[in-house]
Amino acid sequence: MTSRTAIKNLGPGVSVVAGLLKLSAAIDRLNEFVGRTVYWLILVVVLISATNAVIRKVFNSSSNAWLEWQWYLFGVIFLMCSGYALLRQEHIRIDIVASHLSARANNRIALFGHLFFLIPLCVVMLIEGWPYFYESYRIGELSSNAGGLIRWPIKLVGVLGFALLLLQGISEAIKQIGIMRGVYVDTRQRNSGH
Numbered sequence: 001m002t003s004r005t006a007i008k009n010l011g012p013g014v015s016v017v018a019g020l021l022k023l024s025a026a027i028d029r030l031n032e033f034v035g036r037t038v039y040w041l042i043l044v045v046v047l048i049s050a051t052n053a054v055i056r057k058v059f060n061s062s063s064n065a066w067l068e069w070q071w072y073l074f075g076v077i078f079l080m081c082s083g084y085a086l087l088r089q090e091h092i093r094i095d096i097v098a099s100h101l102s103a104r105a106n107n108r109i110a111l112f113g114h115l116f117f118l119i120p121l122c123v124v125m126l127i128e129g130w131p132y133f134y135e136s137y138r139i140g141e142l143s144s145n146a147g148g149l150i151r152w153p154i155k156l157v158g159v160l161g162f163a164l165l166l167l168q169g170i171s172e173a174i175k176q177i178g179i180m181r182g183v184y185v186d187t188r189q190r191n192s193g194h
Contacts, residue, residue, distance in 0.1 A: 035084025079161025122166035
């Protein structure tokens with residue numbers, strides 16, 4: 001008997017959950033790829049920051065563009081890796097509370113949080129963020145600092161970051177449902193602080 005047959009024999013809703021778990025795995029692969037690619041920008045930020053500091057101290061010179069590159073790249077790292085952090089379970093949890101609850105209660109709380117807090121927040125940020133980005137792109141918004149950078153790319157990163165976080169929130173909700181239905185085992189290690 002294949003695992004596919006076993007899933008079908010568990011009940012009609014299980015095959016739906018199994019299909020959703022495939023979607024969840026695809027979302028996980030996307031955020032894993034983006035996260036592992038983008039976190040290399042940390043090295044770039046360190047190099048830019050160090051170079052800026054040396055040039056400022058040695059040559060008494062500075063550039064607003066390079067300073068803005070630092071915070072643009074920091075924004076890219078933070079926003080584009082937020083879904084990756086959720087996937088890797090590196091987000092903030094209240095472990096002192098979670099450690100006193102059953103696994104079932106923790107799963108319910110996680111599902112509730114994803115469905116009623118994380119996913120709606122991401123949807124609102126996308127609805128509000130897209131026009132903000134589009135208007136910046138349409139007018140060719142530039143930094144108000146002399147020699148500064150164009151603004152729309154970093155505003156687009158905000159939209160993309162929340163889109164990736166939304167997708168990962170959906171993936172996590174699917175996994176929680178799979179755990180609660182008994183068709184998914186979460187093999188990721190949770191940081192317990194021990």
